[in-house]
Amino acid sequence: MSMRKSLAVVAFAAPLALVACGGGEKQEAPAAAPASTTAAAPAADAGAAKGSASIAGKISFAGTAPAAEKIKVSADPYCQKEHKDGLERKVVDVKDGGLKDVFVYVKSGLTGTYPAPTEAVELDQQGCMYKPHMVVLQVGQPLKIKNNDETLHNIHPRPAVNAEFNIGQPRKGMESTKTFDKKEVMIPVGCDVHPWMRSYISVLDNPFYAVTDEDGKCEIKGLPAGEYEIEAVHEKLKSQTGKITVKDGEKATLDLSYKG
Amino acid sequence: MTPSPGVPREPSAVAVGGSPGVFPFAPWRHRLSVLLVASTLALIFVGGLVTSTGSGLSVPDWPLSYGMVMPPMVGGVFYEHGHRMVASAVGFLTLVLAVWTARAEARASIRRLAWTALAAVIAQGVLGGLTVIFLLPTPISVTHACLAQAFFCMTIALAYLTSREWLAPSGARDDVAGVRGAALAATAAVLGQLVLGAIMRHIGAGLAVPDFPRMYGRWIPPAEILEQAPVAVHLAHRAGALVVLAFVLRLALRASRGHDVRLARPAQIALGLVFVQIGLGALTVLTGKAVLPTTAHVATGAAILGLCWFTTLRTRRHLRAPALAPAVAALGDPAVS
Numbered sequence: 001m002s003m004r005k006s007l008a009v010v011a012f013a014a015p016l017a018l019v020a021c022g023g024g025e026k027q028e029a030p031a032a033a034p035a036s037t038t039a040a041a042p043a044a045d046a047g048a049a050k051g052s053a054s055i056a057g058k059i060s061f062a063g064t065a066p067a068a069e070k071i072k073v074s075a076d077p078y079c080q081k082e083h084k085d086g087l088e089r090k091v092v093d094v095k096d097g098g099l100k101d102v103f104v105y106v107k108s109g110l111t112g113t114y115p116a117p118t119e120a121v122e123l124d125q126q127g128c129m130y131k132p133h134m135v136v137l138q139v140g141q142p143l144k145i146k147n148n149d150e151t152l153h154n155i156h157p158r159p160a161v162n163a164e165f166n167i168g169q170p171r172k173g174m175e176s177t178k179t180f181d182k183k184e185v186m187i188p189v190g191c192d193v194h195p196w197m198r199s200y201i202s203v204l205d206n207p208f209y210a211v212t213d214e215d216g217k218c219e220i221k222g223l224p225a226g227e228y229e230i231e232a233v234h235e236k237l238k239s240q241t242g243k244i245t246v247k248d249g250e251k252a253t254l255d256l257s258y259k260g
Numbered sequence: 261m262t263p264s265p266g267v268p269r270e271p272s273a274v275a276v277g278g279s280p281g282v283f284p285f286a287p288w289r290h291r292l293s294v295l296l297v298a299s300t301l302a303l304i305f306v307g308g309l310v311t312s313t314g315s316g317l318s319v320p321d322w323p324l325s326y327g328m329v330m331p332p333m334v335g336g337v338f339y340e341h342g343h344r345m346v347a348s349a350v351g352f353l354t355l356v357l358a359v360w361t362a363r364a365e366a367r368a369s370i371r372r373l374a375w376t377a378l379a380a381v382i383a384q385g386v387l388g389g390l391t392v393i394f395l396l397p398t399p400i401s402v403t404h405a406c407l408a409q410a411f412f413c414m415t416i417a418l419a420y421l422t423s424r425e426w427l428a429p430s431g432a433r434d435d436v437a438g439v440r441g442a443a444l445a446a447t448a449a450v451l452g453q454l455v456l457g458a459i460m461r462h463i464g465a466g467l468a469v470p471d472f473p474r475m476y477g478r479w480i481p482p483a484e485i486l487e488q489a490p491v492a493v494h495l496a497h498r499a500g501a502l503v504v505l506a507f508v509l510r511l512a513l514r515a516s517r518g519h520d521v522r523l524a525r526p527a528q529i530a531l532g533l534v535f536v537q538i539g540l541g542a543l544t545v546l547t548g549k550a551v552l553p554t555t556a557h558v559a560t561g562a563a564i565l566g567l568c569w570f571t572t573l574r575t576r577r578h579l580r581a582p583a584l585a586p587a588v589a590a591l592g593d594p595a596v597s
Contacts, residue, residue: 075338076334078334165395166317168326170328170331191318191335192317193335193337194335195336
């Protein structure tokens with residue numbers, strides 16, 4: 001059984017915390033969602049408060065987004081080869097008013113406990129970039145960091161409350177596993193060798209989160225009925241919050257918007 | 261280690277440097293010490309590049325780099341491992357100079373200074389390693405930056421005290437213009453400013469005040485912003501620049517009054533560099549810490565310190581304090597003939 005089917009069955013049979021981003025099939029398609037999203041799914045299966053409510057929404061951006069930043073990657077011949085035409089980074093990535101890569105999570109209102117899954121969330125270094133850009137995992141859940149590049153990288157998160165670390169992966173195929181023991185949102189991760197590489201790790205004590213897709217859409221599934229405060233966090237823009245009440249089996253909508 | 265037979269022994273009461281005209285000039289050892297001075301200044305520049313490019317943690321291990329002696333020199337590794345390589349070369353030069361000095365130098369004070377320099381460069385290497393292992397803790401990073409300046413001064417002393425000028429049998433005259441005190445005070449002021457600069461740099465306060473010459477749009481900054489430590493350190497560094505300017509200007513004026521080009525020239529160059537340094541500091545802020553002005557600011561600061569310290573040593577050779585001359589002579593001050 002594929003991961004997609006597994007999740008669909010589990011979500012139907014025993015409503016659990018499941019997060020998916022985007023619309024239609026993609027919402028339940030871990031393969032199309034950030035690695036963190038797929039890894040979070042089993043968490044709610046471990047005796048946590050169960051629910052069948054969901055919150056869907058669109059995070060929009062109004063105004064003029066900053067122009068894409070051109071990045072020189074010539075400092076490393078391998079990265080240059082991977083990006084022959086150079087690299088562009090859109091920190092504020094907007095399509096049809098929807099804002100991509102916004103981390104959306106339940107900030108308050110949850111009462112249950114949600115043990116961390118044992119399945120690792122992956123952070124891959126590929127083409128001198130991090131994949132995914134937004135990593136989400138639970139406290140104590142393993143984070144597997146892989147180097148798929150034929151060049152060296154160091155992995156250096158700069159947390160505020162968790163322990164900082166800096167590890168090197170000089171060869172392709174190397175893997176390291178780390179865990180975080182405290183809740184913390186949007187820990188910047190960088191490679192000091194290739195300063196353009198940037199990712200964000202968020203560590204939660206529950207599996208109710210989502211990351212917006214390229215249309216700015218996301219959905220948090222498997223929530224117990226209740227009143228929640230939802231926070232949307234973007235790496236560049238200020239965070240937005242909203243309150244919403246959901247009932248079992250109901251799909252509520254919460255849209256948030258940023259102004260440029 | 262004792263000097264080789266045939267080298268004159270140092271008189272027991274001779275102070276640092278020994279009496280001029282007594283000890284032979286060792287040209288090749290002196291040249292090595294001058295090379296060490298130049299290499300150390302280059303090392304300070306390269307070290308500044310590491311911080312300016314944000315490459316301090318691009319090599320996460322120490323003493324090896326990614327478990328290798330020679331990793332691929334890509335991205336930030338070029339700066340960090342390059343710094344380690346230049347530092348190793350300086351360490352090696354210091355080791356050679358210390359052993360050579362121990363074997364050939366008659367003056368115990370110079371032998372001690374050479375060993376101290378070796379100990380300092382080893383400690384500096386260890387501090388550099390600790391900054392990597394402990395992820396750039398501010399106290400260690402600041403100590404690393406300050407010890408670099410102290411080591412630089414040691415190399416200058418080793419070079420000058422083994423120079424033909426120091427060892428030549430010529431007399432000293434009364435310091436009527438007060439150049440000795442002015443040189444020492446200027447050196448102390450520059451050193452204090454470098455410590456402040458190192459703190460500012462390593463707590464990331466270089467842009468805590470984002471405008472120049474005004475401060476948050478005002479000539480006199482609002483008092484409430486001083487409550488923030490990074491802003492306070494940054495403003496102290498700016499104020500320190502004015503203090504340094506005053507002290508180095510005083511030194512240059514006094515040294516020029518004595519009509520001794522050996523004292524006037526380094527003091528005047530130091531004064532010129534202070535103006536360059538203020539310009540570089542301004543550029544550092546206005547360019548948002550662009551790599552070149554920021555790094556040049558670090559190296560120029562070291563050069564100013566070196567010149568003031570060199571002038572101080574020269575005043576000890578060519579000038580004597582009038583009121584204290586008899587007492588200093590009794591201690592064997594080389595400047596007293």
